[in-house]
Amino acid sequence: MPNPTAAILVIGDEILSGRTRDANMHYLANELTHRGIALKEVRVVSDDRDAIVAAVNALRTTYDNVFTSGGIGPTHDDITADCIAAAFGVGIDVRDDARAILEKRYSELGHEMNEARLRMARIPDGAALIDNPVSGAPGFSIGNVHVMAGVPQIFQAMVASVLPKLTGGAPLLSQSIRINRAEGEIAGPLSKLASDFPDLSIGSYPFIKDGAYGVNIVIRGAEGAQVDAAVTRLCTEFAEFIG
């Protein structure tokens, strides 16, 4: 059975302006790989209603799971929840269970509920809440779309709430070999290896370190014996350039 697929949608001008470097994509990419869910696409869009709605609809109809990051706070530029409702064509309003979570939280902290904070209890019709043990305000899942906060600590806590509920797949096995040789020197034998092991994914990732060229070869597959056989052959062919 093929592995389930996923896409990530990062929402926020602060990433696109270069002011902030996104951390959520890399974090979730690793978590998905561990669970055997194949991340196929990432998009970053600005805080723009049309852009968000179009991206949500393109991704949710293409992949098994979509995860969004950002835009669900209390301020005027937090428009993700409304965009998700628009993408699904459903209504959105303050929901009692979400409001109760916020009221309990603010009461514990001695903060006041106010109009801005109440916006965080607005949930699209038919969604299920995602627990936020960090700051209270919940995310939500609707259909195959999981809507989470952009602050990395909260995003990670929400990922921990959501992932165990999803269907995973057989974890893809992967081995990585570093070869201290320019990519152009090993491309021929590597191509031969790839065609001899058609069920494996063999990726070649060049790097430059301290002025020297090298390549990380990553061999991925579902069958451990096949991965091992390909790794053994590669290590034999390039023994003098490994280590």
Next chain:
Amino acid sequence: MPNPTAAILVIGDEILSGRTRDANMHYLANELTHRGIALKEVRVVSDDRDAIVAAVNALRTTYDNVFTSGGIGPTHDDITADCIAAAFGVGIDVRDDARAILEKRYSELGHEMNEARLRMARIPDGAALIDNPVSGAPGFSIGNVHVMAGVPQIFQAMVASVLPKLTGGAPLLSQSIRINRAEGEIAGPLSKLASDFPDLSIGSYPFIKDGAYGVNIVIRGAEGAQVDAAVTRLCTEFAEFIG
């Protein structure tokens, strides 16, 4: 006149698997902002022909400039140049000027030209080469699409070759103020500020540091006097929580 727009397309399974954390997006986002080119969207797709062709065509017809990163090396998994040719519906073959650059480079280094390396001289018909002072093998521009290597040192050198040739825009002015208060406490006054300054973009980026909540407010606009006026009002309203 509105600022020119741009999108970035990052090509590579290694980012999606979480093995590598992308650095090119963040680097280019900053460079574009400095030149007054508005980055509107980023996509990351896997080493898959259909996915690359579809993304290139969607982005190049939507934005003024598209920058791609990755997949132009000598190995079997480097398919970007062929995908770009397919997206534009043009041919692709080894080109004499690109081959001459590679031959000169390898001769200087005492390396041999081989079939794999010659793949890096395959350039879509009608493209202009992008200089690669780091490792020789050129990128290329075709139409409004600029195709560059994924290795960060090479990517950055190619960006330096390409950007001066593009039409920039008036740099957007931006000021950032850190307020040591939870976002929900300042959302009301902030929303009022945003509606009083409709020509400015006022972004609110919450964070958690050492267990305390705070917000970075970023105010962007083309008119320095307006940005200053908004910053002054914000600093006056929240004087006790700044610093």
